[in-house]
Amino acid sequence: MTQTIAPRVRTLVLLLLAVTGALLAGAAPASAHAALTGSDPGQGAVVETAPAQVSLTFSEQIAVSDDAVRVLDPKGERVDKGDPANPSGTTYTVRLLSGLPDGTYTVAYQVVSADSHPVAGAFTFSIGAPSETTVSASAQASDDGLVGMLYGFGRYMSYAGFVVMAGGAAFVLACWERGSGVRAVQRLVVSGWLALTAATLGLLLLRGSYTGSGKAADIFDLSLLGEVLQTKTGAALVSRLLLLAAAALFIAVLFGAYDKREDEEKRDLTFGLAIGGTVVAAGIAASWAMSEHASQGLQPGVAMPVDVLHLLAVAAWLGGLTALLVALYRAPASTPLGRDAVQRFSRLAFGSVVTLVVTGVYQSWRQLGSWSAFTDTRYGQLLLGKIALMVVLVGIASFSRRWTARLAEAAVxxxxxxxxxxxxxxxxxxxxxxxxxxxxxxxxxxxxxxxxARQKRLRDADPGRSGLRRSVLAEAGVAVVLLAVTTVLTQTEPGRTEQEARAASSTASPAAAPTGQGTAAVTLNMPFDTGGEKGKGVVTVDLDPARAGDNDVHVYVEGPDGQPVDIPEVKLSFTLSAKDIGPLPVVPDRITTGHWSASGVQIPMTGDWKVEVTVRTSDIDQVTVSKNARIG
Known part of the structure; x- marks a missing residue:
């Protein structure tokens, strides 16, 4: 809630647009999540003789385990030997057995990027000529399975716990000193501490399985826990636990000795508690900044302090908002929430919003780097959603400001x-x-x-207070969704990295066409109906040269009148049920109105493949259509 945001918002928005434009126009290359930017042999390449090793080049340093890179022959047998090596920079190699026969080989990798996120993928290359293979080139994503869901939930609870704990304590010290004696506020802050502590312990246990096998049975594997403790993320989680012990002491003083002091004595103690609490909160925020996106890529020395400041501003605003909501609904009549406390929080919230926007602009430039990344990458789309929620939250805050003014008038x-x-x-x-x-x-x-009872009746009869309750409750509801989107953003590959990976893939040398294979393209026409408005049409898939190995895919979407139409999303997948291969996903890039394309699509063997196309015509309307095609 921001009392003074309405008269200043226009100037603030214009300033931020100018700064954002300047930053995005002059962006330099950088990465956060690791992405595979090159390999030798290349993806889909056909080499004449068996290589002695396979090398993978990533966009940043990665952590590799003994089983991080596997090379499988057409029968699914491993042909790599020894542990992966890091001969130089961001290139990692694994040696191969000698005397490998001709055929198609699959390279599967599962590593951990320097910003703590697991990265998995697979590709094929061929010796002599492509052949049939029994290997399914699938990769485990970090958000797949039970362990991935638990890890994501733990991350959300850790952020929520930090926001409630730090923001609730800041609200008491900066806005409402008498709130230190309110039982509901005490329970709120303690609940935040408990949630953050429990989530941190859970993440520590889940980490080994999350970045490895993904199996629930490995959660309590002590050997994996020992390996996690030796990583940067494990050290950050342990540091967070130690800082939470200091936070427990701070909370005990805030709601114990501080509450028992007289008003004059409280003022003397407030400064010391504010300094100590800020140091502890900044240290906890740094446990995220030093192990995730901010610690890698462009300008980490600037990005980490900015990230800490961003998290503290989030806590002061959203955590204080939660404490305000609790005070409005649960404060006893003997300790009412006065208009002065609400107005002080308005000023605190406005300062937090300004800090969030300034630090957010810098983070957006650093993670996206171009205007196109807003719409062409998942990170950019999520960021647009977060910005929209911020705008809604500020809009509701303007109504809260009006109710605050009425609350002040109603006091007389x-x-x-x-x-x-x-x-x-x-x-x-x-x-x-x-x-x-x-x-x-x-x-x-x-x-x-x-x-x-009389004071409570008078307080509840105040229309200004009732209106303020409703608007703050609406703000808190939007804040819950905003925090969820932020959590997903921290687990999503930044737009810079995604676009760099696409560029590296598009500039890779095409595979040589094997002798004796046909080069006739396959065209599939599939009518679709998503059920929504303007949801009918025809999707056409062209696969060229429709053989095992490297293929180009073009997708065309037309309306009932035969004219090209734009839709939000098109996705494909290829499945060879007879060999239990697939589905192999393909996400084509938009070329122009009604036209999408993907190059270097690997079809590992010949056969009758099922081609599925998912067409989405709106946020909620989509359908999947399919046809079988003979490839090779």
């Missing part, structure tokens, strides 16, 4: 009403006679209960 008549009303209809006790002390204590409790 509320005070007058309190002066007019009696403290309660409970008779005074004379304290005389037997049991007079007990009677006096009982009447005192009754008067306190009546007074508390």
């Amino acid at each position: 008549p509320e005070a007058r009403e309190e002066e007019k009303q009696p403290a309660g209809a409970v008779p005074e006790a004379d304290g005389a006679g037997e049991g007079g002390e007990e009677r006096a204590a009982q009447l005192a409790r009754q008067r306190a209960a009546v007074e508390s």
